Amino acid sequence: MKNSLGIYFGPKIITILESDGKKVLNNIQVPRASVSGPEFEEKVPDELKMVALFKDALRAHKIDSQEASIALSGRDLIIRTFELPALPSEEMGGAVMFEAKKYIPFKVEDLVAAYQIQFDRSSHKNLILFVGIKKEVLSKYLAILSQLDIKINTIEYSMFSILRFLQVTDLGRMSNKGTIGIMSMDFQEENEVNFVVLDNGFPLFSRDITLIGRPDELGQTEKIDLATILEKLKTEIRISLDYYDRKFPTKNIEKTFVIASEDSRADLEALIKEIGLAVRFAETAPFTGRDIAFSMSFLKSYGCSLAKKVKIAPKIDLLAARAKTRTAKEPGVPAPAEKFSLASLADFKLDSRVVIGCILLCMGVFGYGYYQLQPLQQQLNRILNARPQVSAVNPNIPYEDLKGVSTEFKKRLDAMDSLVRKRLYLTDQLQIIPSLLPDGVWLTNFAFTKEENKVSVVLEGEAYLKDGEKEFEAVNIFIAALRANPAFSKYFKDISITSIVREEMEEVPATKFAISCTGFSPN
C-alpha cells in the first residue's frame, strides 16, 4: 500500500506529512520565513527556494511518494456560500458564476473556480458552495510540485482538511448530522481562526478570522496578548453569528466543535459559552502523539493526507476545474480531463438503500418463484408416491410408450379371454341342429372339425315323405333353418348342400343328402 503525502501551505509554516493509513510516518515543518530568509539570494524567486528546501527535506526524511494532496490557507482561496433558486441543470453553471461575481473583488475570469450544489428542501432553494483560487496562485503551487516530480491528487481548502481530520476523531459521526459549528485555532502558530458551519456535513458558512492586524502580520508580531486575542475572537464570532443568523434564520447551530491546544481550552470554553453556544473539544493527542506539540498545520496536513481514504461532504475539486478552464480556452487540445475523469470515476459511492433494494428485489423474485414451485413439487411427489407398481412395466418410460404397453396388455387379455370364454361351444351346436330337423328328415352322420380358427360341420342324412318333391323341399327347409338360426350361422356363414339324391333304400325310395357348413370361430 502506498503512503499518502499531505502538504499544507500555511501562512506561517509549510507542513509536509507522510501517513500510512491513520499512522503518521513523517512530519516536516518548513517555516515560511526560511524561504524568504537572508540565506537565499533576493533575486531567486520564492518558488525555486521552496523547491530546493523541499527537496532537501524530502531527501533527509527518505520520503519518495510520487503523489500528494494539497491544503491551502483561506487567504489563498475565495470561499463563498450563497443561495440560488431551483434552475435547470444547464443554466445552473452560468447562474452560479453570475452570482459569484457579486462576492468577488476581481474578475471571475482570473479565477479557477469550482462549486457544489446542495438542494435545501426546507427553503426549496439550492445552496451553493463556491471555491475559487487565482490562476497565478494556483500555478505557483503547481509549479513547485511539478519541479518536485510529485503528482497532485487534490487541492482543497485547509478547513476541509480539518473536517477530514475530524472524521477520524471521536466527533466524526456527530459532525455530519445536524447544524454544527466548527472552529480551529492555534494561537502559537497562526494568526487566524477557521470558522465553518455545516448542515448535515455541507458548509453553509465559512470564515477565516484574522486575529491581530492584517493577515500577513502575525509572523512579524513579537508578542501577542492572549486576552486581547480572545476579546477580538469573541467580537468576530459574534459578527459572524449575526451574519449567519440573518442568512439562515431557521438553521440554529446545535453544537460547536473546537480544535485547539489543551492550554487554551478553558478560556475558549468560557468564551464560547458566553456567546451562547454549546462546545466540545476534539481530542487531538492520539494523533499528534507525545513528541509533537499541538500544531494546527500538522493537523491540516494530516487531514489532507487522508484525502483518498476519508470522505467528506464538500467535494470541491480545483484541479478538475482548472483542467476544464484550460480546455475551454484551448479547443482541440487533448486535455488531461479524461485521465482525471477516469480517476474520479473510481471514487464512486453506492447508495446502500439501492444495494439493499436490489438485493431484496432479486431475493423477492426468487422467493416468489420458490413459493410457487414448492406446492408443485409436493404435488409431483404425491403423484409419484401414488404410482401403482407393475413388475413387468418400467414406469419411467414416456406416456406414449406406456399407452402402447397398455394396448398390448389389453390385446393379450382379449386374446386369452377369447380362448376361454368366447370359444365355440359344440354343445350349443349339438342342441341346435336336431331341433331344426323337419319331420321326415334325420341325420345319419355328423362330422365336426376345427383347425386353427376354421370350423366345419358335415351333416349327412335322409328324408322320407313318400314324395320326392316333398323330401327335397324338407331338405331345403332344414338348410334354410340352419341359415336362419343366429346361434348357428354366427360361426357357420357358408351353408350349402353338397349332394342330394333320391334312391332306393331297403326297397323304399328315399332322399339322401349331405350338407357342408363352414365358417370361423374366434380362435
Place this chain on the structure above:
Amino acid sequence: MIEGLDQITKYKNTIINVALVVLALFLSFRIYDAQNKKIAALKEKATSEEKKNVVLEEITAIDQKISALKKTVNGKDMNTSLNTIAAVAKENSVRIISIRPAEQATFNLYTKYPFELMVSVDSYHALGKFISKLESHPSVFSVDLLEMKPQEFLQGEKLVEKLTVKMTISTLLFQN
C-alpha cells in the same frame, strides 16, 4: 468530450446506482424467467405423470385379470386332464374305447394339448351331456374334431344301435 466526461463525473454516483438497479432488474427478470420455465416444466411433468398413473392403474387391473385367468386355466397338467376326461365320461355313461395324447402345439400365448378319443355312447343325448360337461369344465376343454356314426351291436340276442364317436378334445396352458 470534456463536457460529457464532466457530466459523467458529476452524476457518477447516480449513474452507478441506476446501473445497479438496471442490473438488478435484469437479474430479477432472468430469475423470474428461469423459474417460470421451471414451473411450466413441473406442471407439464405433473400432468404427464398423472396420466401415466391412470394408464398404470389400467395396466395393473388388466394384469390382475390375466393373472386370475392363468391361475384358473393353468392349474392342471396332462395327467389331471386325462383323469378329468375319464371322470366326466364315466359320469355321463360314455365308454372310452381309446384315448391318447396327441402332439402338442405351441402358440405365442398358449400351448395346446390335444387328446384323441374313441368313445361309444348309447345316445346322442348322452354324448351331448358329455361334451357339455367338458366344455363347461373350469380346466377349459374344447372339441376340435367330432365324427359320429351310428353302429349296430348285438347285445345278447338283441340288436342295439349305438353311436361310435371319434373325438379330439384339447385343453390349453397359457404361457408365462
